[in-house]
Amino acid sequence: MADIDVLRDVAPGVMPAYRALVASGELYSDAAQGMAAEKLQSLWVKLRGYDPQPKAAGQNGWVGKLLRRKQVDEAGEHPNGLYLVGEVGRGKSMLMDLFFAAADVPRKRRIHFHEFMQETHKRFHKIKADPAVSDPIPPLADMIAAEAALLCFDEFQVHDIVDAMILGRLFEALFERAVVVVATSNTLPDDLFKGKPGRDAFLPFIALIKKHLDVLVLEAARDYRRERVQGLRAWYVPANRYADAALEEVFGELTAGVPAGPESLYVSGRKVVVPLAANGVAWFDFSALCGVALGPGDYLALATHFSALLIDGIPRLSPDNFDEARRFVTLVDALYEHRVKLYASAAALPDELYKSGEGAAIFERTASRLVEMQSEEYMRLPHLT
Ligand SMILES: Nc1ncnc2c1ncn2[C@@H]1O[C@H](COP(=O)(O)OP(=O)(O)OP(=O)(O)O)[C@@H](O)[C@H]1O
Ligand SMILES: [Mg+2]
Incomplete structure (x- = not known):
């Protein structure tokens, strides 16, 4: 290790x-x-x-x-x-x-x-x-x-x-x-x-x-995972190079030196490629995760396999990129239900990500979940597999 x-x-x-x-x-x-x-x-x-x-x-x-x-x-x-x-x-x-x-x-x-x-x-x-x-x-x-x-x-x-x-x-x-x-x-x-x-x-x-x-x-003294990322935020705005550097640090702490590389998950016989993963932590670019034809089964597989997920470059969402927004909603539901810890860089805070137009009402719940997922309480919950 x-x-x-x-x-x-x-x-x-x-x-x-x-x-x-x-x-x-x-x-x-x-x-x-x-x-x-x-x-x-x-x-x-x-x-x-x-x-x-x-x-x-x-x-x-x-x-x-x-x-x-x-x-x-x-x-x-x-x-x-x-x-x-x-x-x-x-x-x-x-x-x-x-x-x-x-x-x-x-x-x-x-x-x-x-x-x-x-x-x-x-x-x-x-x-x-x-x-x-x-x-x-x-x-x-x-x-x-x-x-x-x-x-x-x-x-x-x-x-x-x-x-x-x-x-x-x-x-x-x-x-x-x-x-x-x-x-x-x-x-x-x-x-x-x-x-x-x-x-x-x-x-x-x-x-x-x-x-x-x-x-x-194992009654170890502390939650070492939490401690390793203590003081590091979970949501970085905007998604610039400072955010990238912060996510690098989060990834480094969560993987604790375990060498990272691409991984594949098999979902109903199909291969889902994870660009970078180690120690139960995966890192995706938003477009690789929500800009491609992935569905609820794939997101569920990710949510059960990984205890933490990093996503960089979440854009503002609107009816213009409705497919991406819809997939993102499905993804967040899966992550939330399985208590996956999410670290992200985004164009805006969760409440500002999807402001108006068709789908904005659905996104309210997602935004609320995203806020909750940054709380200390949520961060302490065990990953549900
Ligand atoms: N003594 C320690 N000092 C520093 N870091 C530690 C120590 N023990 C564990 N860690 C790190 O803390 C993180 C959490 O450890 P680990 O994943 O083994 O926890 P776990 O008990 O399996 O948690 P979970 O129940 O959520 O699966 C890992 O990155 C691990 O390398
Ligand atoms: Mg474990």
Whole structure:
């Protein structure tokens, strides 16, 4: 993470990497993070060379058969994973990324949990379409376990009854296949899917998570994300080179030295190109975002994937550029609903962006949301994925 040079000559492992970043001044020393790093370090040690062998075709029964490796004891047990939970900006993703980068596991995968679930549903339906398959879960679990013996999930969360229904059996099958799971979340396992219809049927999944993952509440001293951009405004007017420089600074703080580059998101099989992204933060020029044929699904994908978005060059909007204005309204709704933090440079303040003509009434709500999105309260809300 952070500054690659700092980590170049450091001993392998999470703890040495964390210490080096603190020593270099890239990170503040934080006792709670230090404890979490130690916990991850002990998992890192247990997982050195972890490579459970996937089931050969036609073989039955996993436990006892699949693993001869030292990491899995005779009872077929494998190390518990870790569920890192805490408030926003505490460094959960940062620590998990250090762990993931250091993990000496030949087959490992780090993925945003929301994307994992989308991919999983697609695969599930594809397998289900095969009349020869009576139960899609075992082949689906085989597929996932063959790709990764270590799965790191960022922003673990369950909103959806369809997810909730599939998760219990899928995770049971993954744990049987010796997959180790590390996750970050803003929600304690006991609070997952709370208050939703169908919660009772979901409880065995919570029990399963608590059995196979150690839960660690990361009570870091501060919201480091907020702190890094404290004093930096969110809305810059006009969109000139001073605004550009300010957005550069925001981007630098939010990405904390993680190298940035273009990224692609796949939405219903289509590719949406993100010009610049790193560490869950994306940067777009207004015309690349609202001047092209993107729709609600694309904006929703951006809003779930990225916790912060920078947009430069928002122009004044009017009936003359109605398509752009309409897309911008849809975009802001998606960002607002998912509590994405928005930083922008614009020709005017939100209330002045769309003054008159057809559509001005609709824009009132957008302007009001844009104002709210600059508040301290909004900035403190967790990203909803
Ligand atoms: N000890 C620290 N000193 C300085 N910066 C830090 C420290 N810990 C984390 N950060 C930075 O603070 C920002 C937020 O950290 P991170 O994204 O890991 O938080 P998080 O706990 O995953 O938050 P969320 O729940 O919103 O996903 C990142 O840019 C990260 O690099
Ligand atoms: Mg995070």
